[in-house]
Amino acid sequence: VQLVESGGGLVQPGGSLKLSCAASGFTFSGSGLHWVRQASGTGLEWVGRIRTQANNYATAYAASVKGRFIISRDDSNNTAYLQLNSLKTEDTAVYYCTKGGDYGDFDFWGQGTLVTVSS
Amino acid sequence: SYDLTQPPSVSVSPGQTASITCSGDKLGSKYACWYQQRPGQSPVLVIYQDKKRPSGIPERFSGSNSGNTATLTISGTQTMDEADYYCQAWDSNTVVFGGGTKLTVL
Numbered sequence: 001v002q003l004v005e006s007g008g009g010l011v012q013p014g015g016s017l018k019l020s021c022a023a024s025g026f027t028f029s030g031s032g033l034h035w036v037r038q039a040s041g042t043g044l045e046w047v048g049r050i051r052t053q054a055n056n057y058a059t060a061y062a063a064s065v066k067g068r069f070i071i072s073r074d075d076s077n078n079t080a081y082l083q084l085n086s087l088k089t090e091d092t093a094v095y096y097c098t099k100g101g102d103y104g105d106f107d108f109w110g111q112g113t114l115v116t117v118s119s
Numbered sequence: 120s121y122d123l124t125q126p127p128s129v130s131v132s133p134g135q136t137a138s139i140t141c142s143g144d145k146l147g148s149k150y151a152c153w154y155q156q157r158p159g160q161s162p163v164l165v166i167y168q169d170k171k172r173p174s175g176i177p178e179r180f181s182g183s184n185s186g187n188t189a190t191l192t193i194s195g196t197q198t199m200d201e202a203d204y205y206c207q208a209w210d211s212n213t214v215v216f217g218g219g220t221k222l223t224v225l
Contacts, residue, residue, distance in 0.1 A: 034214070036214075036216075043205060043216060043218050044154070044156075044205050044216040045216065046213065046216065049214075060212055060213065063120075096161060101167060103150050103152070103167050103168040103171075104150050104207075104208070104209045104214075105152040105164055105167040105168070106152075106154075106164060106207075107167070107173060109161040109163070110161065112161055
């Protein structure tokens with residue numbers, strides 16, 4: 001199993017960025033995908049998730065990002081996305097893509113991509 | 120909102136047993152899992168469904184969950200176990216992480 005995030009970088013407050021998560025080594029279309037972030041020196045924060053086609057690609061988000069971030073997926077390319085809009089300085093963090101396990105856990109994680117929101 | 124509380128730090132001597140707790144309202148009625156994060160690395164799942172170990176995780180890692188507390192126990196702690204540990208559960212269709220515990224092996 002491999003999850004590879006990309007798309008991070010420096011963006012100004014109020015700006016947008018789109019992160020990608022390329023997956024391999026498992027049945028991507030049959031797995032829920034989550035995004036988790038971690039600001040420097042702090043703990044893990046769940047950002048949101050997208051379920052499978054069988055579950056209508058349902059999404060859910062943390063209150064801190066709801067209405068600003070959008071999670072999507074392209075099963076034909078084994079890729080998940082995180083669209084970050086109206087970015088704030090407090091969104092600065094490493095963003096991890098994770099594969100949802102069968103019992104509400106996250107059984108595989110990517111290496112993360114750093115998003116820095118600063119003027 | 121639902122909170123999971125962990126001690127900020129735990130210290131243990133090599134070869135001894137380390138216990139890290141995670142407290143939350145009626146946590147025992149939910150599935151708890153645990154992640155290990157070494158400095159500069161991504162988190163790794165070490166316990167899921169309260170007490171199960173993923174493939175490749177050493178037997179010295181074990182878990183329990185009852186009442187309001189989940190516990191991660193590391194028996195015969197090794198220096199390589201020095202890391203941050205996070206508990207995690209679901210509540211009301213959202214994921215909650217504990218604040219993390221820094222395990223020091225000295």
